[in-house]
Amino acid sequence: MEDIYINVEDENSTKMRSFISEKETCQQTEKRRHCYVVFLGILCFFLLFSLIVLGTHHRLSMWRSAADLAKMKAQLITEKELLNASLIQISQKQNRVVCPPGWRMFGCNCYLVSNESNTWRKGQKDCRNREARLVVVDSTEEQTFLSGLTEEGTYLWIGLSDSNAEGEWKWVSGSRLTLSFWRAQQPDDGGDTGRFRDEDCAHITTGTNSSNWNDLSCNTNLQWICERDHIMK
Ligand SMILES: [Ca+2]
Ligand SMILES: [Ca+2]
Numbered sequence: 001m002e003d004i005y006i007n008v009e010d011e012n013s014t015k016m017r018s019f020i021s022e023k024e025t026c027q028q029t030e031k032r033r034h035c036y037v038v039f040l041g042i043l044c045f046f047l048l049f050s051l052i053v054l055g056t057h058h059r060l061s062m063w064r065s066a067a068d069l070a071k072m073k074a075q076l077i078t079e080k081e082l083l084n085a086s087l088i089q090i091s092q093k094q095n096r097v098v099c100p101p102g103w104r105m106f107g108c109n110c111y112l113v114s115n116e117s118n119t120w121r122k123g124q125k126d127c128r129n130r131e132a133r134l135v136v137v138d139s140t141e142e143q144t145f146l147s148g149l150t151e152e153g154t155y156l157w158i159g160l161s162d163s164n165a166e167g168e169w170k171w172v173s174g175s176r177l178t179l180s181f182w183r184a185q186q187p188d189d190g191g192d193t194g195r196f197r198d199e200d201c202a203h204i205t206t207g208t209n210s211s212n213w214n215d216l217s218c219n220t221n222l223q224w225i226c227e228r229d230h231i232m233k
């Protein structure tokens with residue numbers, strides 16, 4: 001009988017320990033679950049926070065790009081308006097640009113072929129009296145224009161000479177000669193014969209577009225071409 005009681009007590013004790021153990025395991029599992037929930041909550045919070053930060057940054061970038069584009073557009077509009085204003089000014093000026101009576105216009109300049117013939121220096125003096133100077137040929141286009149100014153074969157003084165230093169051709173404007181249209185074998189300073197020595201002034205021969213300059217003695221009597229700026233109406 002006593003053995004039976006002992007066995008029953010052992011059985012109860014074993015059941016009790018098993019119950020306590022199960023309870024502890026359950027509590028630990030519950031605790032662990034709680035920790036997981038907290039950890040997941042924190043993780044979600046950080047993820048959400050990162051998403052908000054990224055979204056804000058992206059939106060700010062877009063705003064910045066939009067602001068830059070708006071700024072660029074405003075600049076372009078301003079530049080367009082300035083260009084339009086310049087265009088209007090230029091066309092107004094062009095309408096008002098004229099040459100004195102008897103002068104011919106080419107580009108922005110006016111040209112006059114003298115009626116009389118005289119030396120190179122007298123020609124230059126005459127041009128100065130007209131608020132002009134002997135012509136300076138600045139471009140191929142101007143050379144072509146000058147070549148057609150009078151009937152073919154006319155010699156006309158141009159504002160080019162080497163009277164200060166032989167072989168150093170300079171324009172009356174003071175600039176050195178860079179673009180030239182000399183005839184073949186010219187300038188020759190009169191050649192070797194001695195008859196035409198000291199050819200220090202240049203003339204153009206009308207009728208051909210290119211290679212029609214020659215040097216002659218400055219005391220030769222020729223017509224000349226004056227060049228001056230346009231005048232405003
Ligand atoms: Ca010129
Ligand atoms: Ca010479």
Ligand SMILES: [Ca+2]
Nearest residue numbers: 188190199215
């Ligand atoms: Ca010559």
